[in-house]
Amino acid sequence: MSRNRSVILAARPRGQPAPGDFRVVSAPLPAIADGEFLLRNHYVSLDAGFRNWMNEGSGDSVLPAMALGAPVMGLTLGEVVESRHADYVPGNLVMARLAWQEYSVANGHDFISRLPDQPPCPLSYYLGVLGDTGLSAYFGLTEIAAPQAGETVLISAAGGAVGSIAGQIAKRFGAHTVGIAGGPEKCRRLVTELGYAAAVDHRLGSEFATALREACPNGIDVYFDNVGGAVLEVVLNQINPGARIVLCGAVASYGAQQPLPGPSNLFQLVTKQAAMHGFLTHTRVDRYDAARATLVEWIERGEIVPIEYRLDGIDNVGRAFCDLFAGRNFGKTVVKLTDR
């Protein structure tokens, strides 16, 4: 293959991204200079946080807004196919914040983390359960929420990249796990595929609070929140004394600023002597290897089953991104670009 196809930002999305905001273009395979290497991207990871850089004037001097007409910035998993860099040889596998492309030129400075050349898991797991989202679930639960057996752990966006792993980890701790998702079909999958004890549909509107109370008859000890907003307000009214609310920073690890509207009943934190912890995953990078080893063990024992929402081919990357916002995904959203 001597051509490289890329997805470019054709228009800045208004609100939710639409397929027309993206366009696939083809160009000759790029040449590399000294100190660079060429990656063939096996997977693209789709992460909602990148939506922020699509806005005019977003970003900062380190990571400015994406340019119109340029390849869309994203998280990729690629294999070195050609190298003029001393530290990288063909066959090396790397994750990087590069772009939605079949091939990318890198220099080792693009927030690259290296994978073992013979990974113990399917490659795509490194973008999900072993990537930022899975590690967010891992650290948020093991280090911050620390659920006890029998406690009730509630997880929002429970079928998402973070939530789908968080729910399974919490269950492993012996917690009564309850997931929140949108629509009956996702709620069904939370129970059948992810092992949640119960699921609550946040689209129930005024009946949501009652349904939540039924799903959490003993109150809520841990709330692992990926969304904020109205749900947080309802949850605060049902927390137990000593509850821990974990605000998850998977997305924030890329520096995004998500709106997280404040609930009007923060005083519940006082009356329940509860705590709300924000955390970022990437500050724990020195423990990624250990955490991944543990997660691999749990996967091998069948205690954690990674679920993916996977599309194929560069033509589907934009659509996969849009599906995230439309809530069509379940599990970690990736696009597979090659046969590996």
Added chain:
Amino acid sequence: MSRNRSVILAARPRGQPAPGDFRVVSAPLPAIADGEFLLRNHYVSLDAGFRNWMNEGSGDSVLPAMALGAPVMGLTLGEVVESRHADYVPGNLVMARLAWQEYSVANGHDFISRLPDQPPCPLSYYLGVLGDTGLSAYFGLTEIAAPQAGETVLISAAGGAVGSIAGQIAKRFGAHTVGIAGGPEKCRRLVTELGYAAAVDHRLGSEFATALREACPNGIDVYFDNVGGAVLEVVLNQINPGARIVLCGAVASYGAQQPLPGPSNLFQLVTKQAAMHGFLTHTRVDRYDAARATLVEWIERGEIVPIEYRLDGIDNVGRAFCDLFAGRNFGKTVVKLTDR
């Protein structure tokens, strides 16, 4: 004296309480039955939280709403003057949730805590620095915020019953203490009387954020919050990584539900890996004696100077309560009823 004067709830306050909502009535001194004792109240403590029980339909089965025409419920410090109760003899000093009266009949079940017969401090200190408000400051700072020397500790309602003690404790820890209060006069007193390094007037409106940044040039490590709302939102934008926000439950210790409107930028907790802790003081009642001993030591060394806003006589109790809401108080608000 054979008469007993009481302040009754003459009208349910609309919004902020007004002096006309209260009226002093006189009645014969009550007789006590077996198992009861008569208290002569030396002090009445004024606490904003009690405002909640003045509303029709407030309270619960344990502690219902105050009745119109009945003595106003409040925190009192009295001395047993007559007893038909085996555990109380004349001369015993007690704090109780009774009513705004010169004399009260008690049976030992009115959330009474006993004082030493020969207290090491002025009596009124037991309603302030050694009472729920001072203990809230103490536990909130020593157990939750745990400021390090050189850190910036910001305190809202900094001249209030809790804040006036919290600021001095934080200073004792070597922190850069900054207080928030309403109006230039109170801000001046924060610095001159309470030892705050700087003070910021929350009435500055749109300039508040800038003034806060000037007062906290190294960012905010601890925010001891007694108010919530718009100030919390501004503060969240200036917190440092690892910041601790303490939501103080002095008032909540009586079960009150204060509105604490949510900020729209809770996501700052994520990007700063900060935590927001709600806490109640009364769950630490087993450590009150030890905490009081420590506070008395600090007072004797001159490291903590209790400040009171004190009026005299039963006729001024209603006014003192109104002053709390009008922000006329500075320090702990009490009314002295006797010469002791």
